[in-house]
Amino acid sequence: MTAPAPGSLLIDGIGSLVTNAPGTGEGALGVIARAALVVEQGRVAWTGPSAHAPDADARVDAAGRCVIPGFVDSHSHIVFAGDRGREFAARMAGRPYEAGGIRTTVAATRAATDAELLGTAERLLREARTQGTTTLEVKSGYGLSTAEEERCLRVAARVTDETTFLGAHVVPAEYADDPAGYLDLVTGPMLEACAPHSRWIDVFCERGAFDADAARRVLAAGRRAGLGARVHGNQSGPGPGVRVAVEAGAASVDHCTHLDPGDIDALASAAPAEGVGEGAGGSATEATARGGTVATLLPGVDFATRQPYPPARALLDAGAAVALATDCNPGSCFTSSMAFCIALAVREMRMTPDEALHAATRGGARALRRTDIGHLGTGARADLTLLDAPDPVYLAYRPGVPLVAAVWKDGELVA
Numbered sequence: 097m098t099a100p101a102p103g104s105l106l107i108d109g110i111g112s113l114v115t116n117a118p119g120t121g122e123g124a125l126g127v128i129a130r131a132a133l134v135v136e137q138g139r140v141a142w143t144g145p146s147a148h149a150p151d152a153d154a155r156v157d158a159a160g161r162c163v164i165p166g167f168v169d170s171h172s173h174i175v176f177a178g179d180r181g182r183e184f185a186a187r188m189a190g191r192p193y194e195a196g197g198i199r200t201t202v203a204a205t206r207a208a209t210d211a212e213l214l215g216t217a218e219r220l221l222r223e224a225r226t227q228g229t230t231t232l233e234v235k236s237g238y239g240l241s242t243a244e245e246e247r248c249l250r251v252a253a254r255v256t257d258e259t260t261f262l263g264a265h266v267v268p269a270e271y272a273d274d275p276a277g278y279l280d281l282v283t284g285p286m287l288e289a290c291a292p293h294s295r296w297i298d299v300f301c302e303r304g305a306f307d308a309d310a311a312r313r314v315l316a317a318g319r320r321a322g323l324g325a326r327v328h329g330n331q332s333g334p335g336p337g338v339r340v341a342v343e344a345g346a347a348s349v350d351h352c353t354h355l356d357p358g359d360i361d362a363l364a365s366a367a368p369a370e371g372v373g374e375g376a377g378g379s380a381t382e383a384t385a386r387g388g389t390v391a392t393l394l395p396g397v398d399f400a401t402r403q404p405y406p407p408a409r410a411l412l413d414a415g416a417a418v419a420l421a422t423d424c425n426p427g428s429c430f431t432s433s434m435a436f437c438i439a440l441a442v443r444e445m446r447m448t449p450d451e452a453l454h455a456a457t458r459g460g461a462r463a464l465r466r467t468d469i470g471h472l473g474t475g476a477r478a479d480l481t482l483l484d485a486p487d488p489v490y491l492a493y494r495p496g497v498p499l500v501a502a503v504w505k506d507g508e509l510v511a
């Protein structure tokens with residue numbers, strides 16, 4: 097028998113292991129019952145039945161509980177200052193959600209020190225981690241000047257590799273009379289300053305923010321600067337966001353609350369190819385070549401802004417690729433809980449518990465064009481969450497209950 101690899105970890109006694117690698121286990125989630133998993137050098141080295149588990153340097157007993165891939169939260173805005181709890185209370189009393197509230201956070205963010213911004217971002221990252229999130233995308237968008245957006249992205253880059261430049265969030269007050277001038281700034285000097293700290297560019301394509309032509313310009317400029325495209329669209333009403341995103345080959349269009357049948361068809365036709373990278377993580381080049389646009393649903397926003405929920409059932413039935421994310425931000429949705437989003441998706445959007453879990457893990461990975469996360473096939477990053485539950489259905493079945501017992505990121509215990 098070969099000696100265990102130095103530093104290897106065996107997680108044994110897993111009642112139910114969700115791999116999201118269909119070839120590896122049962123069903124679309126690739127579930128292995130009475131399973132074990134071995135981590136070596138931060139990667140999944142082996143999965144299979146407990147009875148066949150190899151030796152490792154260290155061993156953890158899951159005591160019959162379930163292990164899932166860490167949540168991939170592909171949409172957040174955790175670099176900000178200030179508080180909008182009163183705005184939420186007013187909304188619950190009947191006031192509509194307005195994108196203009198973003199300007200309140202812009203003023204508070206500009207007034208905050210670097211240390212304050214980093215402190216809040218780190219606290220929210222920790223909060224997400226302890227709830228099972230192992231990858232978190234983070235956007236700018238509350239600075240809205242060249243220096244402030246760059247500052248927000250430097251902070252974002254301290255807490256994640258998945259950084260997104262969202263200078264095109266809304267037109268700031270000082271450009272209220274010159275939106276064209278702001279667009280020139282965002283696609284010119286601001287982009288130039290922010291691109292080195294960003295992986296993605298995003299635009300809020302919505303009435304009251306940026307129209308289709310402006311959004312196309314933002315995404316094209318981002319592409320020339322080497323950034324991948326993402327879009328906020330169809331949040332408050334029907335609009336061109338989905339079509340703009342699909343045309344531009346964006347990795348994801350997020351919100352998708354108000355879709356017409358043409359939007360659903362467009363997303364179904366644009367779904368990224370399934371199956372690639374379900375085993376070992378593929379290269380970035382492969383991931384980019386695969387392309388496709390994911391519909392990222394943010395049900396926490398619809399909850400906190402009293403909107404209808406996105407038509408998840410119609411999207412899935414049409415063949416669109418769906419992700420779930422929190423959109424954690426101080427205005428439209430201040431949750432970092434992916435489990436809450438899963439519960440909403442199951443109860444309010446008629447996703448099955450399996451579909452919701454897949455969307456919160458592998459779906460998020462696809463929305464970030466990542467093949468190394470969101471699944472636990474051999475070679476994947478060892479980003480995994482041990483639930484205090486015998487079955488992942490508990491995420492929706494026991495809403496609001498903290499069910500996360502332990503979290504490993506790159507094989508290290510982080511919560």
Ligand code: NIG
Nearest residue numbers: 197198300328423425427428
């Ligand atoms: O994704 N839609 C635009 N941006 C954020 C809201 C930000 C805010 O209200 O502060 C969102 O919902």
Ligand code: FE
Nearest residue numbers: 171173328423
């Ligand atoms: Fe957002």
